[in-house]
Amino acid sequence: MSQGTVEGERIALHDHAGESAVEHGLRHGHVEDETLESDTATQLESRWKRTSVLVGSAVLQLPIWGFAMSYGVFQEYYFTNWTLQGSRDLTGIIGTTANGVTYLSMPFLFALFTRRLAHRRQTAAMCGALLTALSFLLSSLSTHVWHLVATQGVMAAFGSALMYSPTTLSLGEWYSTSNRALAYGVTLSCKNIVGSASPFLLRVLLDRYGFRMALRVLTAIVAVTSIPAVFLIPTHPSSVSPNAFRTRKIPWEFLKHRTFYVYSVAIILQSSGYGIPQTYLNTYASEVTMLSQTSATLLLTLFNIPGIMSSSFFGYLSDNKRYPMSATTVTAISAVSSALSAFLFWGLTSPGSMALLVLFSVTFGFFAGGYSATWGGVINEMASEAVKHNEAIDTGMVYGLLNGARGIGYVVGGLAGVPLLSAGSNGAIGNFGYGTTYGPLIIFTGLSSVFGGWGLLWKWKRLV
Template sequence: MSDTTDFKDSHKSRPGISQWDLASDTIAHTVPPKDSGRDAWLVLTSGLILGAMVWGFPYSFGVFQEYYLRQKEFSSSHSGVAAIGTTSMGVMYLKAPLLYVVFHRYHAHRKMIGLGGFIIMLVSLVGASFASTVSQLLATQGVLYAIGGAMLYFPIFNYIDEWFIKRRAFAYGALVASDGAGGVIIPFAMEWILNRWGFRTALRTWTIVCFFLGTPALVFLKPYPVDPNTEQVSRKIDLRFLKTKTFWILQSGNIIQSLGYFIPSYYLPSFAVACGWSPFIGTIAVSLCNAALVFGALMIGWICDHHHVTVALVICTIGTVISVVIFWGFSVYQPVMYTFAILYGFFAGGFTATWSGCSHPIRRVYPVETGMIVALFTAGKGVGSLASGPLGGLLVISDTWKGHAGYAYGSGFGYLIVFSSVTASLGCLGWVGKKIGWVL
């Protein structure tokens, strides 16, 4: 006789046990393990595929921007074209906390909301392929894509919270790494299609790719099974942690670091031209930066699982400052610039993987879910994303070191190099907070 039969027979002999109780006991004995097992890894793998798909496309927008500015119907509005990419990323970042609250309270509808976001994202890409003005591209490839992408991507935070406990920081680090992985391959693929068949074919091709990648990923992306006797219709989020010094000193370091984080990826192609190289050299550097982000996020996520988060913050800060001040500051040769891109992607890109680790000291003050902290820190990065564009432009225009300072500091990007290094150095405010007792 099988174990299942024995289990059922044992309940039959017990008076007062209903079929509902029997089903509940069966669920309790068959729930999949957390942090391991086929289901947990399938959920994480599905999240990685969706993350690479959702974020890899806006990460490659520089290729589209260069193409659009060469087209007669779009070239008259340089600022409008540039706003497409920053709007797409900024809106997705800033929507994270709102969507997390919605998914948290109405968790039974997460699957349908994610599916709706997937459909909106596909529709936005098809709509953009029919655009004939910059405003139409901004509405479709910018705003509509961001809405759909955010609805599809951010439920993954909740699923990771449910499926992973001991390896949660690693899982979040892997999710961050997938974003960078998409930014390695997609720019070259899109550039190849754009130069041969144009943006309409490129957008429709990417729509088809997203459909065939995203559909199976959505099938395996599922919540952790719960006992119907204990499942709640809605849950409230305790926001008392927003009053703590711990949260705000960690968030302040995150926002300040984000102000300078995007500058290299925005300006490396222009920097390459200023050094007398082709824009393609800058594209290679950006791709190397995104590739290094994959390994950096995994490593920093592992460190957060095994050490206090401030250890990871210090490592990211020191590595980023050295890469900017020394390797970008002295990038007069291509190998030096490539070295900068790799180091910067590893340490600065890996900074995002500290977000889940930041939840540990905050939870020592007030209970809070990791996903909520990650969502709020994502919004903080969105502030940096939106602000770094005009800040970077202002620094380039006002740079008086051009032709006077040595090495890359005199290339016209000297102010950017200094600004990025200063903002990076303040990313370890959490470590300072720990030293003075504000971070436990």
């Protein structure tokens, strides 16, 4: 073979290699473009699902909390239009019992749907919606006071918890990497929108049609709003994958740390007082300040409206990166401010005067209504503590247990309310709120609220 022939073959091979390299580069670039397009599509799909979950969670606040946050309207109606058998005084425990059953069910439901039955979350939420609707329908047929307690205070409350727990777990998972506290805050703001609008809606229904037809309309509202909302909240893929089902278990290491118990006690104390105004503010306005039914309903609305802003506000404080604040500081701001509102505004309200009662509703509603939005910061703090100790933590389970602590507080407040009201009726003196039959309730509300921020004192003692 001649030298020229060899050189020609080398040139041909070189040219072929060059062409192959170019073709490879074009193909590689095409693969990169496809990968980029796939990543973009995945991000858009994830963003849409996150938005869908947030919207669904927001809409669900109506069927879950509409009745519980507006029960004071029913309480006042029952007192002035009592037609059932049994003592009407027992209706005072329905509102706090409903909140207590709802929150006390959450730790068990959160544990159940965190891993083992994660793939059944939407089914469970749908069952909760149907149970809640059925409970209000049965309640409209009540003939004895215990029927109201069973249907409104227990059945409807458990149905609400069955809607809330699995859907809130999904919300926390879809927002697990960023803005978790803010997502909780936005959802809680929608809860307060519901609490602001529902009293007037229920008041109109009660005045025009009576409590039986009002409850039937409420049945329809629950069914129409809850069913579509549940479908908007898919379970996060990480919780339904075969590997997650087989290998992942709920880590309980956080129970070994004092931080969890400090915040749990604070939540119990704050919640025991928070439910008091929700239950008795309407009757206080009618009996003590002699306000009309419309004005009394307006107070309950003013109580809930500030929570629309405060939930997002306290959620932002808990997630704020520019001016970071500890969870204990944020909870203390909410707790101390709401306590001052109870002591200075509700306690000093004089019979026949509405100004201070309005001021109490707005300020207490803002600071106490935003307290649960601080839990995002609490969970973030506990997650950081788990990282420091090289431990795993399931934030959804922690959130469920914090809700359970809130339920204990509601039950304590409900059980304490009746004897405190009786004590006030036996020794009421003076012209201010402290001197009325509601005086002990006012003091209890203020004291329990301020102790809701005792975590700051605990941290200060550790630093000293």
